Amino acid sequence: MRIGCGSIGGMDKVIVDESRIDELLTRGVEDIFIKEELKAALMSGKQLRVKLGIDPTGPKIHLGRAIPLRKLREFQKLGHQAVLVVGDFTAQIGDASDKTEKRPMLTRAQIDENIKDYKNQIGKIIDISKTEFVYNNDWLSKLSFGDVVKMMECFTVQQMLARRNFKDRYEAGKEITLREFLYPMMQGYDSVAIKADVELGGFDQLFNVKAGRTMQEFFGQEKQSVMVGTMLEGTDGRKMATSWGNIITVVDEPFDMFGKLMAVRDELIIKYFTLCTDLSLEEISAIEDELKNGANPKDIKLQLASTIVTMYHDEKAAALAKNSWIETFSKGGVPDSIPELHTNKEDVLADVLIKEGIVSSKTDWRRLIEDGAVADVDGNVLTDAKTLVANSTLKIGKKRFVKIVVLE
Numbered sequence: 001m002r003i004g005c006g007s008i009g010g011m012d013k014v015i016v017d018e019s020r021i022d023e024l025l026t027r028g029v030e031d032i033f034i035k036e037e038l039k040a041a042l043m044s045g046k047q048l049r050v051k052l053g054i055d056p057t058g059p060k061i062h063l064g065r066a067i068p069l070r071k072l073r074e075f076q077k078l079g080h081q082a083v084l085v086v087g088d089f090t091a092q093i094g095d096a097s098d099k100t101e102k103r104p105m106l107t108r109a110q111i112d113e114n115i116k117d118y119k120n121q122i123g124k125i126i127d128i129s130k131t132e133f134v135y136n137n138d139w140l141s142k143l144s145f146g147d148v149v150k151m152m153e154c155f156t157v158q159q160m161l162a163r164r165n166f167k168d169r170y171e172a173g174k175e176i177t178l179r180e181f182l183y184p185m186m187q188g189y190d191s192v193a194i195k196a197d198v199e200l201g202g203f204d205q206l207f208n209v210k211a212g213r214t215m216q217e218f219f220g221q222e223k224q225s226v227m228v229g230t231m232l233e234g235t236d237g238r239k240m241a242t243s244w245g246n247i248i249t250v251v252d253e254p255f256d257m258f259g260k261l262m263a264v265r266d267e268l269i270i271k272y273f274t275l276c277t278d279l280s281l282e283e284i285s286a287i288e289d290e291l292k293n294g295a296n297p298k299d300i301k302l303q304l305a306s307t308i309v310t311m312y313h314d315e316k317a318a319a320l321a322k323n324s325w326i327e328t329f330s331k332g333g334v335p336d337s338i339p340e341l342h343t344n345k346e347d348v349l350a351d352v353l354i355k356e357g358i359v360s361s362k363t364d365w366r367r368l369i370e371d372g373a374v375a376d377v378d379g380n381v382l383t384d385a386k387t388l389v390a391n392s393t394l395k396i397g398k399k400r401f402v403k404i405v406v407l408e
Helices: 018-024 035-043 063-077 108-115 118-122 145-152 157-162 164-171 178-194 203-218 254-262 266-276 281-292 297-312 315-331 349-355 362-370
Strands: 003-006 014-017 029-033 049-054 081-086 131-135 198-202 225-229 340-344 374-376 392-396 400-407
Touching: 014 018, 018 035, 018 063, 029 035, 029 203, 035 225, 049 063, 049 178, 063 081, 063 198, 063 225, 063 266, 081 178, 145 178, 157 164, 178 203, 198 203, 203 225, 254 297, 254 315, 254 400, 266 281, 266 297, 281 297, 297 315, 340 349, 349 362, 349 400
Parallel strands: 049 081, 049 198, 081 131, 198 225, 340 400
Antiparallel strands: 003 014, 029 225, 374 392, 392 400
């Protein structure tokens, strides 16, 4: 094992610790291109520019999006330069990497609204004071149509249609717009603009992050290494995604966060510990042995939920959330701490709950109403899906509570 450090001018020292580098290259990592080159660069003592792009498609950062941010933090701890690219331009195009349908374009107003609290949320995970925080509208909006045409020579229609989601849509006769084809090129140009040495992303973004290498070569730059992480499933077992309403966000209230984590499927417990916590691999292995030896998954999830709530809040909040959860779901009570929504008296209840992420969609809301799964704390069941808001505390499904406060 080799351990050392180096510094460049006034920049942070770069730490060369082979055991930490090996964990950086393996924990929660699905693929690296090219692994040997990246390890050699990390062992060289040179400070690397490590890029992560996030499109503000929703107002809240969820645990799935936190995974590459956590990886970016690990690079920071080794002394490398983190570059966070906020995709305020690319969000208007829409990344189709994981979509089976055409992704709608976001308006500038929607993007601006989503982005308001991003620094605060991201600051829960990485060191903002040591991060270059940039916006790709600053360079992408300045490209001429001629620039775009030249860059389009780097990619072929065959490459695009070979991507599984596009291939499936094409064979099913579903619409694919040229706008969607442009996304990888735009993301790739981000790497040129910031001169990235490394780019991070989710496994579903492998084509996009490799596009950065293509674009850098086209512009005469050294090609970046790329690292893609394991995808995280949400509360319904599908990939965690804002559009599917199955997310656990880093700004969820402690009780809400705790309850969502307790709803995670048993088979995902170890994955959540590995991807979402700072527990060592040895500690996680011991937990895995406990489960194999017959430990109750519920008890282990109590530990998982407490660990993650502590990370994004504090130990006191986690303890209160745990006690409230046990009181609520073991004894049928109402938790002490629940989300409180302030709204206007003309608002439709469904719209408010969907906007705040309490309910994923109008379809989900209608299903809950039809199943008699929405009631106030006195047991009065809601039967009208279009009902307006009223001052009340609601139980939605088995585990969700919300207090509605109507402003006069």
